[in-house]
Amino acid sequence: MPSKSVLITGCSAGGIGHALALAFQERGLTVFATARSLNKMQDLASLPNIHLLSLDVTDPVSISTAVKEVGVRTGGRLDILVNNAGQQFVMPALDVNIEKAKGLFDVNYWAALRMIQEFAQMLIAARGVVVNVGSTAGVVTVPFQSQYHASKAAIIMLSEILRLELAPLNVRVITLMVGNVASNIDVNGPPPASLPSTSMYLPIEKQIAADYTWDTMPTKKFASQVVADVMSGKSGKVWRGGNTAIIRWAVPFMPQWVFDKIMISISRGLDKMPMIA
Template sequence: MSSKTVLITGSSAGGIGHALALAFQKHGATVFATARSISKMQDLASLPNVHLLALDVTSPASIAAAAKEVEAKTGGKLDVLINNAGVQYVMPALDVDIEKARDVFEANYWGPLRMIQAFKQMLVKAKGTIVNVGSAAGIFYVPFQSQYNASKAAINQYSETLRMELAPLNVKVVTLVAGNVSSNMVNNAPPPTQLPEHSFYKPIEKEIAKEEAFTNMSTSKFAEEVASEVLNGASGRVFKGANSGVVKWLIPFLPQWIFDKLVVANGRGLGKMPKLS
């Protein structure tokens, strides 16, 4: 059983972070489950060795307050930091609202950077592990979610660079390349896609608004596999979730025209888009 301390961002019920909190607690870790609203993870409050903290990864003040509380409870050490909080945004690239796009990067990219800098002393002291939840979307460019794809590509690259830089400090970094996992992340996304009246993609607006038809791995299975890998000393890119094996072993070797064909076939109706004459 583990006696490690673990902090997880984005732990609202129904999501990956919540399942990770349950998995690490099951393995005996002391878990700091965080979310913007404590009420959204209240079911975790009765579990032994689980502490609930209000935390908004887009707010430096909120992060600083959480870091101070964790430091007081752990004696200044944190074994595992899991940067899971994130948001989705579905919109054709030509129609992206810049402010909403900024919000995506604030949560998905700048949030983890803020967290790592705020907790770096505790992580180095513990010779700990940072887990950055990236995505297969950072490799497999799904149409109509360019900003999400870009934010996850950014965190994937940042995370692997960070791994090399932190090796001399005895801190491991896991880049968790997540495939398809059941999650409530869509609840944190901007309102359902409504295209601007001038959009070229109006003919397929209803198709764009549909959820992807990929098979998902359950959050509990995903979380258990991740917890086991992290507690066993994982480092570097770890592929988990439905279809992650395809992204790891097949996509890098496919000719671009085949890759593009697969993407269009599964890309929220892009294949149904009438071509301009």
């Protein structure tokens, strides 16, 4: 009997997708690891049962090519699709370049929907699983990350509605509510944008652009937990990563003014912003 198959987007080394590829491979699955650049995941090439595919999730032609290649190798079935590819975007909402923000949504939202549409027949044939990598960013309000958080809120809603729509087709859907995990999302995405010269936030530009360290879960541990979740038959929202317990159970019951004060004090210098008289 052929092994189950999984396709994962965004598998550049050092990230969540890369760790998931290794974790699924260790469980004996046939893994299709994808990224825009094969060089960024070349260390996977020598491992058994891993096939590297060049895939730009924003390019319909690239997706169609991947669909055909996977279909040939699996006989037209795909057991698990993991929509992991994503980008970060840090910028005050007043200064957001809307065209760049649309590009962010192309990667974080529209690409996942297109991947599900294009692989739907293979997933249905396999009674498969869709795993959409959401984020706790979709349920908390962190200053200067409005576009990234909005894209994650969108993918969470899409994923949860798809869970209902695909149930009659025997396709299970998992919405990963990812907390803080060691990842290269900032490295593999576009370079951080600088503030325009007209920005009201120039006094705190250095703080906005600074890297912040949070209580992160090791990527390998995270991937191991997620693969166990997928293989055990879970569906719906699955919370994994650092700080998820706090966000899941404490934040909803926290007074708004308390949560706002926390967000302002720990976020990229907003508490240092001079007030306009």
